[in-house]
Amino acid sequence: MSGRVIVITSGKGGVGKTTTNANIGTALAKAGKKVVMIDTDLGLRNLDLLLGLENRIVYTIVDVVEKRCKLKQALVKDKKNPNLCLLAAAQTRDKTAVTEEQLKDICERLQKDFDFILVDCPAGIEQGFQNAVAGASEAIVVTTPEMSAIRDADRIIGLLEAKEEIKSYHLLLNRVRPKLIKSNDMMSVDEVVDILSAELIGIIPEDTGIITSTNKGEPIVNDEKSLAGQAYMNVAKRIMGEEVPFLNLEEDNSFMGKVKSFFSHLVGKEKK
Amino acid sequence: MNDLFTNLYNKVVGFFHKVENEEENSKEIACNRLRVVLMQDRTNLTPELLDKMRSELIDLLSKYLEMDKDALELNLEQDGDQMALALSIPVIRAKDEAEIEAAIKAQEAEKAKEDAEKTSEDDDDDDFETDEGDDENSDEDEDSETDNADDEITEGSQSDNEDNEEDTEASDDSENEDSDNKVEEDSEDETSDNEDKKKAKNKQNKK
Structure with missing residues (x-):
């Protein structure tokens, strides 16, 4: 077995790299794939929190590199899905504790046992980014429809294109707000794709459910009713080669959706 | 209507x-x-160590007061460089003198059995010492702790240079340098760590 190594990166911080990582990883594992996620954000790890695994970490990637434990010992199994593992970052070291070569080596070793290796990249384009990209052959660039995020994504795409090892990269547009797009206050998906001229792999709507799911340490793909969860599930399917149409985010057309929007409108008015 | x-x-x-x-x-x-x-x-405390510390604190304090053990709350508050351990436990009832004495005697007797040499020392000290010595995990975490504080600047700038010059070379070199750095870290770290523990202890004593 030779697994695919996909790095999830963005340039800008706070656009949802780690959330994307947790959700795509969980979705792929739910589909029966063996998945390992590597948090390379040394010193600022958070992937463990989003997965609710923060209390199970004994060894980190730095322990593996410094040979205090075996690679397999450091893999933390997910609570629900035995197909899903996490290799946590050390919280108390900086980006220099692991080198590109070492990360490449870890990815190669994991490729034997896993279908997918998802590498969570730190924000920025410095050594942390270089390390994360080192072992990967594919990339997902996460961005939001905001100027700063798009500009940084463009920079990242430029860097990825210069890397020989990266064979393909895709764009994931996060935190899309259909209402704002409709009122022409937010760049539309097409416009963003046009500007960055990259192939799209997912559109994730802004969803308050993300906040609660993060609070609980449970990725939102586990909530099948959530729109963002469905969108992430579709991304996973596309990664696996399925052709899935993009979700229609325009309007919640179900009866309950209409009732909800009517009442929230009403409550909103009363509060004023 | x-x-x-x-x-x-x-x-x-x-x-x-x-x-x-x-x-x-x-x-x-x-x-x-x-x-x-x-x-x-x-801190450098893993979840297991935290539990251990909790139960030891409860053992210690329940000699003097009857407390709601399940409601014990431990909190570390950071205020600049200072770290303080805040401990909050609802007290159910104050114990009377006889009870307290009995509890202390019972513990002293136990300790005398365990280790004849250590009986002269303070109870608190013993508790914390076992905490420090016991666990291997804590050592590992300790190496890594320092980067947060003093080391970051120097290490960061060093390694930037390393990266520029040595990127193309074999990784062996950089690994060696890593381990060199680590030795320094270790020693520095132990001291800073002890300081932290002392602070925690002081705070504890005040309470």
Whole structure:
């Protein structure tokens, strides 16, 4: 077995790299794939929190590199899905504790046992980014429809294109707000794709459910009713080669959706 | 008619409050998880060690007061360079003198059995010493702790240079340098770590 190594990166911080990582990883594992996620954000790890695994970490990637434990010992199994593992970052070291070569080596070793290796990249384009990209052959660039995020994504795409090892990269547009797009206050998906001229792999709507799911340490793909969860599930399917149409985010057309929007409108008015 | 409407409105608002309450629940979960995680980040204590510390504290304090053991709350608060351990336990009842003496005697007898040499020392000290010596895990975490504080600047600039010059060379070199750095870190770290523990201890004594 030779697994695919996909790095999830963005340039800008706070656009949802780690959330994307947790959700795509969980979705792929739910589909029966063996998945390992590597948090390379040394010193600022958070992937463990989003997965609710923060209390199970004994060894980190730095322990593996410094040979205090075996690679397999450091893999933390997910609570629900035995197909899903996490290799946590050390919280108390900086980006220099692991080198590109070492990360490449870890990815190669994991490729034997896993279908997918998802590498969570730190924000920025410095050594942390270089390390994360080192072992990967594919990339997902996460961005939001905001100027700063798009500009940084463009920079990242430029860097990825210069890397020989990266064979393909895709764009994931996060935190899309259909209402704002409709009122022409937010760049539309097409416009963003046009500007960055990259192939799209997912559109994730802004969803308050993300906040609660993060609070609980449970990725939102586990909530099948959530729109963002469905969108992430579709991304996973596309990664696996399925052709899935993009979700229609325009309007919640179900009866309950209409009732909800009517009442929230009403409550909103009363509060004023 | 108006009443009917307000009634309906209240029901609707009530429904939304329910939804909000659910979110508050997840907020509670988030706060609790964060507390634990931050405690781990600020110390070198793994979850198991934290539990150990908790139970030892309970053992220690329940000699003097009867407390609600399940409601014990440990919190590490960071104020600039200072770290303080805040401990909050609801006291159910004050013990009377006889009880306290009995508890102390019982413990002293136990200790005398365990280790004849250490009986002269303070109870607190013993508790903390076992904490320090016992666990291998804590050592590992200790190496890594320093980067947060003093080392970051020097290490960062060093390694930048390394990266520029040595990127193309074999990784062996950089590994060696890593381990060199580590030795320094280790020694520095132990001292800073002890300081932290002392602070915690002082705080404890005050309480």
